[in-house]
Amino acid sequence: MIKKSNLAFIAVVLIVFTLASLPAWAGTIIGSLTVKGLRSPKDVVVYISKGPVYKVDSPEARFAVDQKNLSFLPHVLVVPQGSTVHFPNNDKVGHNVFSLSRTQKFNLGNYGPGESKKIVFDKPGLVELRCDMHAEMSAYILVMKNPFFGITDKKGNFAIPDTGYLKGHGVTSVQELPAGKYTVRTWHEKLKSVKKTIVVPKSGEVVLKLKLKRGTPGSLYKR
Amino acid sequence: MKTDSKKILKLVIVFLIPLFTLIISSCDRFGAARATDRTFVSGKVISGYGPVKDAQVRIPGQKTFAVTDKDGRFSLSLGVLKGDRFRVVAGKEGWFNNGKLFLRGKNVEIYLNPVPRVDRPDYQFLSPKVCAECHVKLTKIYNQSKMAHTTSNPKVLQMYNGTDALNNAGHGPGFRPDNPGNNGDCVTCHAPSVAATNPKSHDLNLALFSPAAEWDGISCDYCHKIRRVVKSETSPSGFKAVHQRQTPSQGNSILVFGPYQDVSVPPMAASYASVFEKGQYCSVCHSHKKNLKNRKTWDWGKVYSKAEWKGFGLKDASVLPVQTTYQEWRQWQASLVKNDPNKGKKCQDCHMSWRKEMLPFDNHIVNGHVQQMWGTYRSEQTIHPHQFDGGTQTQLKTAVSLEVDGKIEKNSLVVTVFVTNTNGGHWIPTGETMRSLMLVLNVRDENEKPLKMIKGKRLPDWTGKGKRVLGNYAGLPGVAFAKVMQDAKGNLNVPFWNATSIAVDNRIRPKSTVTYQWRFALNDADSEPTANASLIYRPVFKNLAKSKKWIVDDIKVTEVAW
Numbered sequence: 001m002i003k004k005s006n007l008a009f010i011a012v013v014l015i016v017f018t019l020a021s022l023p024a025w026a027g028t029i030i031g032s033l034t035v036k037g038l039r040s041p042k043d044v045v046v047y048i049s050k051g052p053v054y055k056v057d058s059p060e061a062r063f064a065v066d067q068k069n070l071s072f073l074p075h076v077l078v079v080p081q082g083s084t085v086h087f088p089n090n091d092k093v094g095h096n097v098f099s100l101s102r103t104q105k106f107n108l109g110n111y112g113p114g115e116s117k118k119i120v121f122d123k124p125g126l127v128e129l130r131c132d133m134h135a136e137m138s139a140y141i142l143v144m145k146n147p148f149f150g151i152t153d154k155k156g157n158f159a160i161p162d163t164g165y166l167k168g169h170g171v172t173s174v175q176e177l178p179a180g181k182y183t184v185r186t187w188h189e190k191l192k193s194v195k196k197t198i199v200v201p202k203s204g205e206v207v208l209k210l211k212l213k214r215g216t217p218g219s220l221y222k223r
Numbered sequence: 224m225k226t227d228s229k230k231i232l233k234l235v236i237v238f239l240i241p242l243f244t245l246i247i248s249s250c251d252r253f254g255a256a257r258a259t260d261r262t263f264v265s266g267k268v269i270s271g272y273g274p275v276k277d278a279q280v281r282i283p284g285q286k287t288f289a290v291t292d293k294d295g296r297f298s299l300s301l302g303v304l305k306g307d308r309f310r311v312v313a314g315k316e317g318w319f320n321n322g323k324l325f326l327r328g329k330n331v332e333i334y335l336n337p338v339p340r341v342d343r344p345d346y347q348f349l350s351p352k353v354c355a356e357c358h359v360k361l362t363k364i365y366n367q368s369k370m371a372h373t374t375s376n377p378k379v380l381q382m383y384n385g386t387d388a389l390n391n392a393g394h395g396p397g398f399r400p401d402n403p404g405n406n407g408d409c410v411t412c413h414a415p416s417v418a419a420t421n422p423k424s425h426d427l428n429l430a431l432f433s434p435a436a437e438w439d440g441i442s443c444d445y446c447h448k449i450r451r452v453v454k455s456e457t458s459p460s461g462f463k464a465v466h467q468r469q470t471p472s473q474g475n476s477i478l479v480f481g482p483y484q485d486v487s488v489p490p491m492a493a494s495y496a497s498v499f500e501k502g503q504y505c506s507v508c509h510s511h512k513k514n515l516k517n518r519k520t521w522d523w524g525k526v527y528s529k530a531e532w533k534g535f536g537l538k539d540a541s542v543l544p545v546q547t548t549y550q551e552w553r554q555w556q557a558s559l560v561k562n563d564p565n566k567g568k569k570c571q572d573c574h575m576s577w578r579k580e581m582l583p584f585d586n587h588i589v590n591g592h593v594q595q596m597w598g599t600y601r602s603e604q605t606i607h608p609h610q611f612d613g614g615t616q617t618q619l620k621t622a623v624s625l626e627v628d629g630k631i632e633k634n635s636l637v638v639t640v641f642v643t644n645t646n647g648g649h650w651i652p653t654g655e656t657m658r659s660l661m662l663v664l665n666v667r668d669e670n671e672k673p674l675k676m677i678k679g680k681r682l683p684d685w686t687g688k689g690k691r692v693l694g695n696y697a698g699l700p701g702v703a704f705a706k707v708m709q710d711a712k713g714n715l716n717v718p719f720w721n722a723t724s725i726a727v728d729n730r731i732r733p734k735s736t737v738t739y740q741w742r743f744a745l746n747d748a749d750s751e752p753t754a755n756a757s758l759i760y761r762p763v764f765k766n767l768a769k770s771k772k773w774i775v776d777d778i779k780v781t782e783v784a785w
Binding site (some may be wrong): 054069070071092094095096098100101102107108109112113128130132133134135136137138192193215216217218219222 | 784
């Protein structure tokens, strides 16, 4: 027989462990940025460079890079690690999507109008897309370690995580960013990357202001 | 009478009703064809020598075709087509394409004539202006290419004559001053119509004034008179174009070879030639070898692997591979396994593909009123715009890619750079040996102060000594990719006619990545240094451009940072 006092002790220990295993209260990062040398502060990726790693577990998630009028659309696609990306050919000529980036090498081969192929991106990093037949066609896929990234709107505003963007692509289960200290970095094809350290509170928002200028972006998840 | 009327009624029932039924069913099949009917064409392809086997038969512009059997017979299902009259065209290599009107439900017989194997060397090639009358867009695009103006290219003439940009003599190397009394073989590719008309050696300066010249470069008619390409020991490239130029007895229709088996219109006497769909077609000029004087040999083993040397197809070490673009592509293709997605890719796929500036897509290769009369609606996928782009910013931007990685180890920073030939089906840079690609590394600390390099490659002197802002990179951390020709005295970057060996050829092989590493001293291990890597394409070596007073801008291909 276990004594009542022991039972109470076990109960207290269990409660403490259960609470400890739950995530801390989560906050949200919101912010805005200004850019020098570009017409619009749109489409800058703002992300947590060191944070928890989550794979996307949303069967409904749908990311796509379209091929139309000898272009990849969008030119930059941001996806959480583990996402499937579709490559429909909605053009009038055949295309051959491939990448020789160290993040993920693949070659979908030549396929014609109306056809589509897909691939899972499960390693974080930058993937440069090319078409083997059309020299002007290039695009980027940014494979992120977790959903803690935001993409700026035309006014330069962003939120991390960007629930609107993720839900728009069918990612329904978006985790919240646990409270803690983080480094935020930026990536844009034509802007020099900047970084800033912030503390995310247990509740509420933390506001971030960034200034960017034209230049070469740094590596994604620079150590 | 009653008996007679009964008999007549019986006759009506026995004969007229089945006849009526037959008429109705016949009308359904032939007379009043419905838009939902499938169209079947069957018939025979014949010639003065009997039935033609293996000819392709199709409705012009359509993907579906039938192949004739040994009796020349074919049967073609065309799907749903409106109307009762169609033009059906047959074609086969070595024969003129020919078409005939087909009436729904009737057999069709198409007569083919063989292309005579009689060439006419004194034929006057037609000016592209003639072709531009109908092929308006194709010729307009072609006219913007370098290939269309190879004879009048000032840089070519200045290299030939040893003159500078202002045509002052005695500036930089020159084929004529360096080889007195020798006209060289330049016209073979720079003024091919002149060379094809008179196989003797020609002065390139006079090529434009030759009665055989029809244009200031490679003309449409010259290329489309090529029936096949063969190996040739006497040709500077090792390959020769076999022409078939029409004789007066063949009439006024323009004899042309091309990739279509369905062109059968009055102004043209068109014939299909499979070489137009092969990389081999480009070998005639995108390859150049040089026999060394007095059969001297050079040590190729210091520069190339055995497989690469074998791939150049040279007879022995007394031959210098000057330009090997075609062989580079052929080696790459030969190295691929059967199911590799790149297997079968050829020069035409990239250098004759659509460009954004040509959009919207066009479905005709002829324009204007000719399109109304004889134009064939074609899929965009079967049209090859004649842009022949190469060495331009558009082409280079995606041809090579760059990645950079950094690692801080105690008091040093290790920078690794990966350079990949992503889109080139040949080595990069390729072609003329005055081209180079430079990887320039710029590593700085948090305060933008350059870090001292401890270990790694530096750019060679020939990338330019002097201020960096003026495009001089000698001594900076980096790598230069080029085929560096060397003369007997050890001078580097010499033109092919003075070269006796190749000092280095580190150009980047197709779809392969080359990796380089540098180590820099780091004063503060906790600082955050940055490494910027740039890839710069230089069309002409610095010293050569300077001696010729050429203003040739570098092209920044890409730049990445860590």
